[in-house]
Amino acid sequence: MKRYSFFKKQENHKSTDFTDVLEHLQKSKDFTSFTLNFENEIYCVSFFDTLIDKDIMHRDLLPYLHTNSSTLEELVHNLPIEGLVFTKNPAELQSQLLMGYIAITLNKSDQAVLVKAANNTSRQVTLPEVEFSVVGPKEALVESLDTNLYLIRKRLPIAELAVEEIIVGKLSKTRVAVLHIEGIANKENVETVIQRISDLRVNQIIDSSYISQMIEDNKNSPFPQFIDTERPDRLAAVLGEGKVVILVDGAPHGLLGPSTFFEYFAAFEDYFLNWTIASFFRLIRFFAVLFSILMTPIYVAVLTYHYELIPKDLVSTLVISRSGIPFPPILEALILELAIELLREAGARLPTKVGQTIGIVGGIVIGTASVEAGLTSNVLLILVALSALGSFTTPVYQMGNTIRLIRFPLLLMAYFLGLLGIAISFCFLLVHLLRITSLGRPFLEPLYPPRIYDMRDALIRLPFFLQAKRPIEVQTEDTVRLEPKEDSKE
Amino acid sequence: MNDKSDQISPFLVFFLIVKIQVGVGVLGFQRIIIQSAGHDAWMAVIISGVVFSLGIWGMYKLLNRHDMDLIGIQKRLFGKWLGGLLNIIWILYWLMVGISVLRSYLEIVQSWVFPQINTWLVTSIFALLIYYVVLGGFRVVAGFCFLGISIPSYLILTFYFPLEFTHFRNLLPIWDHSLKDMALASKQMSYSYLGVSTLMMYYPLVKHRNSSQKWAQLGNLTSVFLYLCLTILTIGYYSEGQISRYIWATLSFWGIVQMPFVERFEYIGIATWVLVLVPSVCLYMWVSARGISQYFKMKQKTIYALLLILLVVMTNLIKGRGMINQFVDYISNLGLILEIPYVLFLVCLSTVMSNKKEDKK
C-alpha cells in the first residue's frame, strides 16, 4: 500500500476510495469498524466511538439495520433519525467521520451514508462570570456553538437572522458562525467580516480571541476592536442594532463589531437600570478610567517638577508622607504599579480561593509593610490602589488590560517631561484612538466624527424612547428602531 | 490617499477655523493691542474680526466659483510659471507659520517651566507626534483639531477666578482713542486671526462645500467672541501700566487660581496647550504637504518627513526672544497681505476673467 501523507491524501482523494480511508483511520485505537451480513448484503458500519453518542447508535441505528433493505436508500428510508447525508467523496467521508458521524457503506455501492450521531457533551448553560449582572438574564454562552446559536435564536425568532458558517483552521477545523439580521445590518460590514474570516490561513482556532486578533483592522493596537462578551442577551441586543456577531465553536465568548471606544465602558447591565442611574454609573466608570490612566503620572510629574502646583496645605501632607523615602517619585511609582500588576497576575493564575487570599495578603501586608519600611509613601499607595480599582471598573475585560498597559508609557513620559510629557503622550493616545477603526468604522465615534445622535448611548444612556434610531456608527440599512405609535401620528 | 474617505462633514469647518485662529497667540495677544488702543482695545478685536469675516466671504466666493483648492486656482489664473511662484510663496508661508507656532510655544515652555530644556529633543518628539497625525490623512487631522478644541475648552472655567479681581469700570470711557490708534490695534489684532487661508486647501475635502460657509463664519465669530471675552477680562484685571509688563497675560491670569487640590494653574494650562497647538501645526503641515504634492511626485510619507525635518531644524535655529519676535512679525506681516488683500484681489481677478470668458462665448 502506498503511504500518503495525511494532507496529500486529502488532495489526491480521487485516487482513493472508501476502503482506503477506512483502513487509514483504522490506525486510531478509538476507530471502530465492523461488518454486518444480511442476505448477501454486507454493511460496513464505521465510526469513532469517542466521538459519537452511543445512545443514538444503539437506539436509533442498529435495530433498524436488521430490516430488509438491499440498497442504501431503502435503509435510509427505514431509519428514524434526521441528519442523513449521502456521499460519494471519500474525503468528505473522512472529515465527517472525524466530526462524529457514523458511516454506513454497502460493499456493492460506491455511496456511503453518513448518520449524524455526534456526542454533544458540553457544559450546562451557567451564570455569566465575567459580566455578571445583578438584574437581568443570567445565561452565559458555553463552548458548544449549537447551544450558543440556540441561545441567540430563541431571543430573535425571526427569519431575517442569518447565520453564515465558515470552517477555519487546517488542523482544528473550527466552525465559525457569522450572524447578522438581514435588512438591518450593513451588508458591507457582514461581507468584510466573512471575507476576513475566510481569508484566514491558520492551523488552529482555539478561541474567539484568535479570530478577533486576526481580523482586527489594526493588529498592533493595544485597544481591542471587537467586543468580547459571554452574554447571549447582549449579542441578541447588538444584532438588533445592526452589528455583526461572530461565534466560534469551542469558545464561550462571542465577538461583536463594529465597536466604538465608548461601548467598552458600557456594562450591559446599564440597560436594565433606569437611565439616570445607568448614566451616572457610566460617567463614574469613565472618570475612573481617566483617573486610572492619569493619576500616578500626575503624581510623578508634580512631585518631580511642578511643586508650585501643590496648595500650601497639601505640601506638608505630601512632604511628610515622602520623608525618608530613598527613591525618586518615578521609581516609587513604578515599584508600586508593578507590585499591583504582580498581585493581579498572581491572583489570575491561581484557583479562585487561593487567588483571593493572595489579593488580601498582597494588598494589606505588602502595602502596609512597604509604607512602614519607608520604601513608598502612603499617599502614592492610595493613588495606585485607586487607579488599579479604576482600571477594573471597565466592563470589558480586554479594555481593562489595555488601560493598565497604557499607564506605563505615560508614567515614563511624566518622568521625562513633567506635565508636558503627560500632555504629549495623551496626544499620542488621542491620535491613536482617532486613527484606529473597527471594521472600517471610526473607533472614537460619536466623539469624532461628532454625531450628536449617537451620544445618547455613549457616555450617558438616555431613555429608550429617545433612542428611536439605530446608531449611525453601524450604518444600518434600516435606521428606525422604535416605530412611532399609530395614534401619535394623528 | 483616498480623498473620498477623507472627506469631512461641513460643520467640522467650524472647528478647523476656530482651531487655526486660536493658538499660541491667545496666551499673550492682549499686551500688544492694549499698548496701542488702551482700554478700547476690545473694539479692535471686533473690527479685525469683521475684516476676517469679509476675508472668509471672499475665499468662499473664489472657491465656490472654481471648486478646487488655491494651488489649482492660482495655476488657472496666473498660468504655470507665475502661478507656480505664487504657490511656492503660499506653501512657504504656511510652513513658516507652522514653525513659528511651535517655536513660540517652546519659548513659553522655556521661560515658564523648563528653562534649560533640550529643544532638539522636544521638537523631535513633537515632530513625531505630528508625523503620526498627518499620516492618518485629513480625517485624522480634522479630528485632532476637533478634540484640540473640545478637550481644552474646560480651561474657560478657570477664568472664573480672575473675575473676582476684575474692575469692569476700566472699560470706560468708551472710544477714548484716535482712529489711528484703533487702526493700528486692529492691524495688530489681526495677527491673531491669521490662518483661515488653510481653508482654501482643505475646501475640496468638505462635503456639501458650497454651503459650508456659514460654519466657517460661525467659527470666525466664535474666535472673535473668545478674544473679546479675554480682552475685556484683561482690561479689567490689569491696570494699563501693568499689562505692558506681562508678555503672556492669559497665562498670568492663571497665577491667581486657587483650588483646594491645585493652585498656580498656569503650569496645567501650558501643558494643556499642547493639545491646542499641535493640531494647528498639523493642519499647517498637512496643507503645505498637499500643496507640495501637486508639484512633486513624491510619496506623502517622504514629503512629511522632509517637512518635519525642516520644522525641527528651523525651530532650533531660531533662538532668543528677539529673533523669535522678529520672525513672527515677519511671517505675520506676510500673512496679513496674503490672507486679506490678496485674496480679495484674487476674487476680483477671477470675476473679471470669468466675465471675459462669457463675453467671448
Place this chain on the structure above:
Amino acid sequence: MRILFAKLALILLLISVLSGCMGVESKVLDEINLATAIGYDYVDKTHFEAIAVTPLYYPDKTIKNITFSSKSSLSKDVRDEMNQQSERPIFSGKLEVVLYEKRLAKQGIFYLIDTLIRDPSIGTTLKLGIVEGSSKGVLSPQFGNIDKGIYLSNTIEQNIKMGMLPKTNLHLFLYAHYSEGMDPFLPIVKALDGKVYIKGNAMFNSKGEYVYQTKSRENVIFKMLYENTTSKEGFSTKIEGREFASVNNIKTKRSYKISKPMTDTPITIDLEIKALLREYTGDEVTPKMIKIIEDKMSKDVKERSENLVRNFQKLHVDPLGIGEQVRTRTRSWDKKKWDEIYTSIPINVNAKVEILESGVVE
C-alpha cells in the same frame, strides 16, 4: 502602519534612554527647601538684610522652621548666599508672604518687588506686608506646630475674609502701583510674643514709598471706602455720654457721584451700611432708639471717612482709587492735571447706616 508603529515605539524608547539630555531640572518636592516667607530688613541706604523661612517637616508630623539670612543689595545675591548655607537648594515657588521693614519701605520697595514679578514660579496670590520693628523679629520665632509663612498668610487671609483688612495680594499691589489714578497699600504687621499682630494698613505714594499708617479706628472705615465689604468685624460709636453702640456683620456698598470730573466740583461717596447691633450700653433698644443709633452712627462714619480722605489728600496718596473713578469718567484723561487738583477737590462722604437686627434680646 505596522512598521510605523514599531518605529514610533523604538524612537520613544530611544528618547527614554536619552532622557539624561532632556535638560529638564528636577525639583523633587522633598529634596528642596521651600521658602514660604521672606523678610527684608534695613541695613543702610544701599544694603538690606534678607531673611528666608523654610519649613522642615518631620515624619512625626511636627514642623520646624529654619531661617537663612544674608546681607546684600540685590535679591538674587541673597538667594545665592542662602543656598550656600543650605543642605538643599532653596526654591521660592511656594512663597506665601514677603515682608519689608518700615524703614526700608520709606525708601520705596519697588526695586525689591521686581524679582517677584519676573520669576514665573511665584504666584500672584502672594501676600506682601510691612513690618513694624524688624522682620527678623516676626519671622525667626517658632510659632507652635505650624510653618511661619503659612501662619502669616493664613492670618492675613483670615483678616481679609472676616476682619478689617481689605483684599490684598501681589496682584492687587501691582494693579494699584501701575494704574494712573491709584496708589497701593499693604498691611502692617508687628511681632507679638512669637505671634504676629496686624496693626493696620500702610499707604504708599505713587513712587512706591511708604508714607502713612492707618490708625486702628480708621481700618474699618478704610475697608468700607475701598471696596464693597462683607465683614464680621464692625465699629462702635459714642451715642451720648457713656452710652456706646457697636455693630458687626456689616455689609456695605459704596458708590461714587462725580458730577463734573476734573473740576473743583465736589466728589461724593455714598456709603450704605447694613449691620447688626452687637452691643449697646444704654437702656432698652426701642425702634426709636435704633433710629437714633443709626443717625448717630451715620454721622460718625461720615466724619471719620471724610477725615481719612482729607488725610490722604494732604499726603497726596490715593489708595481708594478716586483717580481711577475720575479717569473712567473722563475722555482723554490727563494724569498731571489730576495730580495737581487732587489735593484741593472737596470730597464728601454720605454714610447711611441701617440696623437690620438687634440681637436675640430686646
